[in-house]
Structures are given as structure tokens and as C-alpha cells.
Amino acid sequence: MGHDTVETPNLSFGRGGVPGRSTPYAQYVRLEELHDLQHPRSKEPAELSFIITTQVMELLFDLLRHEWTLARQALREDDLPAALAALRRGTHAQDVLVDSWDLLATMTPQEFNSFRALFGEASGFQSAAFLHLEFVLGNKNAALLGMYEGMPRTREELVEALRSPGLYDEVLALLARRGLGPLPEPSEQRYRPSEEVAAAWRRVYTEPEFAALQPLGEALLDVAERVTRWRQRHLSAVKRTMGGKPGSGGSSGLTWLRKSAEQDVFPELWTIRDEL
Structure with a gap:
């Protein structure tokens, strides 16, 4: 030995x-x-799929937050390759998020109704991880923080996200530093389209001097398109499973989801397409 x-x-x-x-x-x-971590409250087989799919989505929200945080930091440091790499990794997480709806796509109203009452007022609308991503995308709404009064740590993180520059804010700051400013400053309010921002993106796509920034615009469109796909799949899944009933937790169900699906992320990158 x-x-x-x-x-x-x-x-x-x-x-x-x-x-x-x-x-x-x-x-x-x-x-x-x-x-x-999976504890169904009914004998309905579809409930386990519902729980696991929801948990997988929450984990992917965390992964996406991680990648977008890295992208924001890289943009702040003028490290465009690192920012593009983080955004690209994030799109893979987004693809899985979109495809996750397939696990719930065939749930019938009868299956869902058999356990819906058992989770009471719980709603995906209450997801702090999802709301954090919305704030990072510029869809800020301080009124929603009221849901987290009993969760001080979560609320503090969301307040920080509300007050901090979002992903698009860091992009616009980089464009301004590259000679395309002045552009709007970060705000704690929901992002509103700006003609100054649209003009900056037009120059990126039409003036050779700024052509090196076009991959950033395209990467942002990749992100934005996947956000819209996720919202549309969410709308479709809810419409198929529960129709126009009010959402759990007091949300307006299809009305809110439809309005969300119609909102473009990074809007100027879409509107200038008409002119290119």
C-alpha cells in the first residue's frame, strides 16, 4: 500500500x-x-409535459439573459466580435425556446382544463426571468414591478434592469461613438422609435464608411425575428388550448398576446427596409 x-x-x-x-x-x-422539481397536482398525463416545458423555458430565459448581458458588456467595450458571438449563441437558445412550444402544441382544452384550476392564479405573465428579458429588449414598464413586492431580491434585480441601459441602448451608444450620433439616451420608459436612429441605420446600410456595422444590424434582426416567433407561437398555443378565455393570474389572454406579437423589436431596423 x-x-x-x-x-x-x-x-x-x-x-x-x-x-x-x-x-x-x-x-x-x-x-x-x-x-x-416536478410535482403534478392532477392525474392528467399532460400536466407533467406542461410543468417540464415551463421549467425548460425558465432555464432558457436565464441562458438568454446571460448571453445578452455578455453582449451588452462587449458593446460597451467596443468589442464588436465578442458582442456578435454572444448574440449568435443567444439565437440558438431562442430557437430552442420557440421549438419548446411543440411540447404543448397538441394539448387539448379538455386536458388543460383538467388541471388549470389547480395552479390557481399562477401565470407565465408573472415570470420574473421573462420580464427581465423584456426590460433588456427595451419593453420597460415600471408598473409591473408591483407583482414582486413579496420577493425583494427579484424586485431589486428587475429595478436594476429597468434603470440600466438595455441591449439596444448599448447598440445605439456604440453607433454614436462611431460617428452616427447624437442618438437618444437610455430611458426607464418603453423604447419608442426615433427618426434619428432610423437615419443612423440608413447610413450603416448605405455608406461604405459604416459598412462594418452591418453585421451588427443583421445580428439584431436575427434576435428580433426570434422574439416575434416566440410570441407568435405563444399566441397560437394559447389560442388552441384555451381560446379567448381570460388568462390565469388576471392577464387578458389572447388580447395581450396578440398585441405583444405585433410589436417589432428594434423597430428602425425593420422600417428602413422599405428604403434600401
Whole structure:
């Protein structure tokens, strides 16, 4: 034996407190916790799909927030390649988000109604992670913070997102530094289209001096298009599953979703298309 060391096996306590071996993989991805987070409240088989799909979306919201935060920081530092890389990685997360609706696409009204009452006033509209992304995109609304009065840490994070420059704000600041300003300053209000911003993007797409910024415009359109796809799939899934009934948690259901799906993200990049 000599100086040989003997590794002590890692032990974990599984369900019921029974000690057992844990693989490095299980420890790294926290498998026991992950697989213990699904607790259907009905005997309807479709409810498990509903819960898991919702949880997957929440995790993807966190991943997207991570990538957009990196993109904002890179833009602030004038590191265009790093910003483009983060936006590109984010579009892959967005694609999975859009496709996640396939897991719920065939749920019938009868299946959904069999457990809908059991989650009470819970609604995806209350998702703090989703609202954070909306604020980063410029869809800011301070009135929505009232939902989180009982969650101080979450509310503090959302207040910071409300007050901080969003993704598009950092893009416009970069355009201004590259000689395309002055452009509107960041605001705590919902972003409104600006002719000054439209004029700056026209120059990016028509003047050779600014052509190096065109990949940024196209990357933003990739993001914006996927945001719209996600909203449209959400609208379609709700329309198919519950029709025009009021949404849980007091939301207006289809009315709100339809209005959201009609809003362009980074609007000037779309409107100048008519002139190019």
C-alpha cells in the first residue's frame, strides 16, 4: 500500500434520506434536485409535459439573459466580435425556446382544463426571468414591478434592469461613438422609435464608411425575428388550448398576446427596409 491514497467515494442522500453513491455527472448538473422539481397536482398525463416545458423555458430565459448581458458588456467595450458571438449563441437558445412550444402544441382544452384550476392564479405573465428579458429588449414598464413586492431580491434585480441601459441602448451608444450620433439616451420608459436612429441605420446600410456595422444590424434582426416567433407561437398555443378565455393570474389572454406579437423589436431596423 505504501503511500498510495484511497479515495473515499462520494456519498449523496437520495430521496428518503438513504445514503448512496453519486456520480460526478449527477453532482455537476445537480440531478437529484433537478428531477425532484416536478410535482403534478392532477392525474392528467399532460400536466407533467406542461410543468417540464415551463421549467425548460425558465432555464432558457436565464441562458438568454446571460448571453445578452455578455453582449451588452462587449458593446460597451467596443468589442464588436465578442458582442456578435454572444448574440449568435443567444439565437440558438431562442430557437430552442420557440421549438419548446411543440411540447404543448397538441394539448387539448379538455386536458388543460383538467388541471388549470389547480395552479390557481399562477401565470407565465408573472415570470420574473421573462420580464427581465423584456426590460433588456427595451419593453420597460415600471408598473409591473408591483407583482414582486413579496420577493425583494427579484424586485431589486428587475429595478436594476429597468434603470440600466438595455441591449439596444448599448447598440445605439456604440453607433454614436462611431460617428452616427447624437442618438437618444437610455430611458426607464418603453423604447419608442426615433427618426434619428432610423437615419443612423440608413447610413450603416448605405455608406461604405459604416459598412462594418452591418453585421451588427443583421445580428439584431436575427434576435428580433426570434422574439416575434416566440410570441407568435405563444399566441397560437394559447389560442388552441384555451381560446379567448381570460388568462390565469388576471392577464387578458389572447388580447395581450396578440398585441405583444405585433410589436417589432428594434423597430428602425425593420422600417428602413422599405428604403434600401
